[in-house]
Amino acid sequence: MTLDPTRLISIRRDLHQIPEGGFEEFKTQFYLKKTIASFAGTHLEMKEWRTGLFVLVKGFSPEKTYGYRADIDGLPIKEETGYEFSSRHEGFMHACGHDFHMTIALGVLAHFAAKQPKESILFIFQPAEEGPGGAQPMLESDIFKEWKPDEMLALHIAPEYPVGTVATRPGLLFANTSELFIDLKGRGGHAALPHLANDMVVACSHLVTQFQSIVARNVAPLDSAVVTAGKITGGTKQNIIAEHARLEGTIRTLSLESMATVKKRIEALTAGIETGFDCTASIDYGANYCQVFNDHKIADRFMSFAAKRADTTLIECEKAMTGEDFGYFLEAVPGLMFWLGVDSKSGLHTPGLHPDERAIPFAVEYLIDYLSTVSS
Ligand SMILES: CC(=O)N[C@@H](CCC[C@H](N)C(=O)O)C(=O)O
Numbered sequence: 001m002t003l004d005p006t007r008l009i010s011i012r013r014d015l016h017q018i019p020e021g022g023f024e025e026f027k028t029q030f031y032l033k034k035t036i037a038s039f040a041g042t043h044l045e046m047k048e049w050r051t052g053l054f055v056l057v058k059g060f061s062p063e064k065t066y067g068y069r070a071d072i073d074g075l076p077i078k079e080e081t082g083y084e085f086s087s088r089h090e091g092f093m094h095a096c097g098h099d100f101h102m103t104i105a106l107g108v109l110a111h112f113a114a115k116q117p118k119e120s121i122l123f124i125f126q127p128a129e130e131g132p133g134g135a136q137p138m139l140e141s142d143i144f145k146e147w148k149p150d151e152m153l154a155l156h157i158a159p160e161y162p163v164g165t166v167a168t169r170p171g172l173l174f175a176n177t178s179e180l181f182i183d184l185k186g187r188g189g190h191a192a193l194p195h196l197a198n199d200m201v202v203a204c205s206h207l208v209t210q211f212q213s214i215v216a217r218n219v220a221p222l223d224s225a226v227v228t229a230g231k232i233t234g235g236t237k238q239n240i241i242a243e244h245a246r247l248e249g250t251i252r253t254l255s256l257e258s259m260a261t262v263k264k265r266i267e268a269l270t271a272g273i274e275t276g277f278d279c280t281a282s283i284d285y286g287a288n289y290c291q292v293f294n295d296h297k298i299a300d301r302f303m304s305f306a307a308k309r310a311d312t313t314l315i316e317c318e319k320a321m322t323g324e325d326f327g328y329f330l331e332a333v334p335g336l337m338f339w340l341g342v343d344s345k346s347g348l349h350t351p352g353l354h355p356d357e358r359a360i361p362f363a364v365e366y367l368i369d370y371l372s373t374v375s376s
Helices: 005-016 026-037 098-114 135-139 142-146 200-217 256-277 296-308 326-332 359-374
Strands: 044-049 052-057 065-071 120-126 151-158 165-168 171-174 176-185 225-234 244-253 280-284 292-294 313-316 335-341
Touching (some): 005 026, 005 098, 005 359, 026 052, 026 098, 052 098, 065 098, 065 359, 098 120, 135 326, 151 359, 176 225, 176 256, 200 225, 200 244, 200 256, 225 256, 256 280, 292 296, 292 326, 296 313, 326 335, 335 359
Parallel strands (some): 065 151, 151 335, 165 313
Antiparallel strands (some): 044 052, 052 120, 171 292, 176 244, 176 280
């Protein structure tokens, strides 16, 4: 069975309504399993891995296995698209395009289920890309070891490019990332008696302000890094001095050396806050993702292929400070990630993200053509 554009869009809309957090993708996994089971083909084998899936399409004369990965988790964002098919999961949204990623993978899989390829293709539906990270444990699984591909491919939607655009580059594409969680504990008290307390809202505000000097003053000007405090919480009521505050953020760097420098500065500034505000602090770096590094030969082949297609605009893009745990797959197996244009005025991780659905059939057709060409 191949999936026509109407069916693909209806799948995307179904998936869009059921976004789930990392390692909680139960409905998503059920939907994927049911859809894949409807593709006939004795050369298909499916294995569950936690809330994700591995699906092996066995080639008719395989010498190689190509891996294709789609991430499947949603984000804790309240949707504001106004779609009729908006998220039914209050406070969750597919605001990073993983509904597109899954649908495109299903479209390509449906094709190769109907038309057995020469080489084998391993489809990986990976949970928890937004955190805590599903790629690393999937790589360590016995299933991945048994079906290990020779090269890997994945895409990410790009709101800033029009439909029909494919953008990538050889070498470094995405940054190294680390989550950042800092808890500050002081002494609470009456709002009118600040001299008897250690106010953690004030301490946390100083910390956020001091972090702004890290990229400006500790990272070399021609290098790049990001320190973002995406969330701060603290206190219980407007007239109570907060005894606890928490900062949640992310660090992005282009090298592991810069990551170590940034973390060292975060630790030094946090220690300074402990002394200055007579409080205690604990730092937790949460999930760390390694960079996404595209293999040079594979990138050359992929980009030459894209350049030859009449309906495709190829862009050799800049590196980005986004993170992706697909980087772990590329550490283990050579491969490539690329951006797919979806033309949305609202960006990734925003409540108004509205990618153009015409990018789905375009990507399915593009990937079928690419995989058929490289594997023939
Ligand atoms: C493509 C994309 O938006 N990826 C996420 C990956 C999250 C990594 C991790 N949870 C962190 O925040 O460090 C991104 O935010 O770039």
